[in-house]
Amino acid sequence: MRADIEVIELDKKFQRFAEHWHPKIVAELNNSYVKIAKLKGEFVWHKHDDEDELFWVTAGHLVIKLRDRDLSIGPGQLVVIPKGVEHMPVAAEEACVVLLEPKSTLNTGDVESDRTVDAEWI
């Protein structure tokens, strides 16, 4: 736990980076991270064997493809993808998303690739 108790202004944090698909850590609690990410285009199909993952859209629009249907998520909406469920996030235009997931979670889940990145604090 970082020592200071800090009020986090999400808009200001989003303004501090531009790259897509590189989640940044803004807070930690109970062995999980709150991350923010800008998403645009298609990601990769993957799943997280042991971790549920929350997506909360704050701007733009995100589609999370599941194997049997698509989830459409706009500002003020959130969804939890349970562990083990294959999914692929897609954003036609840039979407700003808040993620909540255990510290152990890798962005590409069980599929390590050139899209795999370490999240860093911002």
Place this chain on the structure above:
Amino acid sequence: MRADIEVIELDKKFQRFAEHWHPKIVAELNNSYVKIAKLKGEFVWHKHDDEDELFWVTAGHLVIKLRDRDLSIGPGQLVVIPKGVEHMPVAAEEACVVLLEPKSTLNTGDVESDRTVDAEWI
């Protein structure tokens, strides 16, 4: 885990109840609940011995009093109160807040009182 993967629209969930200081569960992940609450007035001083707690304000304005200072939190801002830190939420006018905390978390932490309530799904 509830079986279905559901996109949760926070505004609609907030419209479904009016009472203050009665958190409602809207999602679960990794042994934690995402809860929403309407807060107005003063709560009680308390702490959570084993659980960090996230407050994310979506409407209105929340003050979280700490023993040494006040945190002021508006829409689009969030704060994590680490385990063991005494705090008292106060909202001069109604504030809509999203909470993230372990399933074991009691709203009044270590201080059971008539303000203690069980969260229920909404």
